[in-house]
Amino acid sequence: MSEMTYAQAARLGLQEEMRRDPTVWALGEDLGYEGGMAGQYSDLQAEFGDDRIVDTPISESTIMGAAVGAAMGGTRPIAELRFSDFAMCAVDELVNQAAKARYMFGGQARVPMVARMPIGIRGGVAAQHSQSPEAWYTHVPGLVVVTPGTPAENRGLLKSSIRCDDPVVYMEHKGLWGMTGQVDESDQSAIPLGVARTVRDGRDITIVSWSAQVGVVSEAAAALSGEGISVEVIDLRTLWPWDREAVMASVSKTGKLLVVHEAVRVGGFGGEIAAEVAEELGVPVARLGGERIPIPFSIPLEEAYKIKSDRIAARVREMLA
Amino acid sequence: MARNLANEPARVAVMFRKMLVIRAFEEAAGENFFAGHIRGSVHQYIGEESIAVGICENLRDDDYLTSNHRGHGHSIAKGADPRAMMLELFGKVGGTSNGKGGSMHIADFSVGMLGANGVIADGCTISVGAAQAVKLLGQDRIVVNFIGDGGINRGPFMEALNWAKVYELPVLFVCENNQIAASTTTRLVTAGGGIAKRAESFDVPAITIDGNDLFAVDSTAGRVVSEIRNGSGPQLIQAMTYRLRGHFAHDDAGYRDAGEAEAALEHEPIRRTESWLLENGLSQDEIDGMRDEVKAEITGFVEDAEQADWPDPSLAFTDVQDVGAPIVPGAEQ
Incomplete structure (x- = not known):
């Protein structure tokens, strides 16, 4: 390593x-x-x-x-x-x-x-x-x-x-x-496309995310665990084809889905996953994504666009309330 | 290197026959479009046959060719099977793409024909990439890109000219200048000194010829193809021509001056080549016989296309991509 x-x-x-x-x-x-x-x-x-x-x-x-x-x-x-x-x-x-x-x-x-x-x-x-x-x-x-x-x-x-x-x-x-x-430099194998990674096991809710947003989601999950809320975090890694089997299995277990991405929420890929899960499992689903604005320059404006861990945690609490 | 066709009547006759095949194919495509047997769009190559035939006669089977929306002539000249092409126009099984592409997506990779293209000038960038692959793999193929005069105002044409020269790629750009882009006279929307000047500004050698003169096309292509294969870097041939029909079959070309197309018939390539053959040993009977034979062949392809099977609807879901297949449960890849 x-x-x-x-x-x-x-x-x-x-x-x-x-x-x-x-x-x-x-x-x-x-x-x-x-x-x-x-x-x-x-x-x-x-x-x-x-x-x-x-x-x-x-x-x-x-x-x-x-x-x-x-x-x-x-x-x-x-x-x-x-x-x-x-x-x-x-x-x-x-x-x-x-x-x-x-x-x-x-x-x-x-x-x-x-x-x-x-x-x-x-x-x-x-x-x-x-x-x-x-x-x-x-x-x-x-x-x-x-x-x-x-x-x-x-x-x-x-x-x-x-x-x-x-x-x-x-x-x-x-x-x-x-x-x-x-x-692991000695391992030359490739990671298969279309296979998600479970970042954190949990019971109460599944959060699906990808790319840099996974780190933010993991922070939220860690904070929530201190409150006794158990979050399963899935990094899709490949968006098309997305790992439907892994997501459905996880949501079947937890009964709730939140999708979080940095991209604009409107028309974002979170909508696709939420819709598929809702159609197949009929469970509560929700999305968090950026507002439909261009990414601004100034620090407070750029920060205002981002989906921070406290917002994610708050959304989870709402869904579990 | 310049070849003198006047010494080779047999070669002229072979090329003449290919021109007749293209003409008959395009006439049949138009007739069947109007009869409602062919859907969508058919861009005929009528009046420009000498360019495709004169260029491709100087290529090897493994040389690559990229084409545009008016690609039937290029495909036939490069060796694609006109029967499979006709089936494709009808959308039937046995077509070059089994009915998935139609007129604007004819391809035959077995003879280096990397595809017609529905987007103007997109073949330019694909060509320079194919040429980079040729260099990287140490092959001695060349790549020919057919583009129309309308295409020279798109960015990819100018990017690709620059690119081909920067990397000294084995690419022959053939600009078929029929002087009209759909219904717009090209010179009215084109600044500067024209197509050849654009190429020359990138130090890409360019030559302008009468594209309706089979002899000029063949001898120029013979020289240029050989130079490119021997490492000259990219070159451009501007072949002046005239589109005898509208932009597509259902365009009556009402934007033209009265009598313009009729006057152009005097210079059209099949008539000119036929006159030469008549003066150089072929009889009218022999030529008529050739024409009848070709016509019967194409009529047979049309009949085959009419009778061929429609593709099974399940074929719509195959050959999309490997990862993530099947697209619908049970569809084979």
């Missing part, structure tokens, strides 16, 4: 996959000298050369579109978009091309690419660098959507995303780049 950051663990996962498979390569802005926004590509160009860690022009459409063509051509590209906000310049290539090629060509094509686009609030980068649009992509047939929440998972889920034959939207959280955790 070694302790490493979320960014270092992702770098390790990519390095391992690039050593394992010579058709794996990455393209995006500032991957060489800068090594990516958080050092997640650091020094990889020195090891693999500039034709496998490719510094590109600021051409998001082509970063994404070229990845589609390169995937059709028998390689496994990782398209680095730096911010999910910038990936919006390339939604056409992702949604109209990558996601649909296999289907509309009657199964002739596979597009094994990873579109890597970090989400979330890092602090002080405001409306165009802080969004969490993960729900958009869950709506698109053909895409897999992954939101790793810990260093070990950022290594293991990146590995499985690279090995996946479907196009994967891989959304790291910018607020987690410096998060540290234990990673």
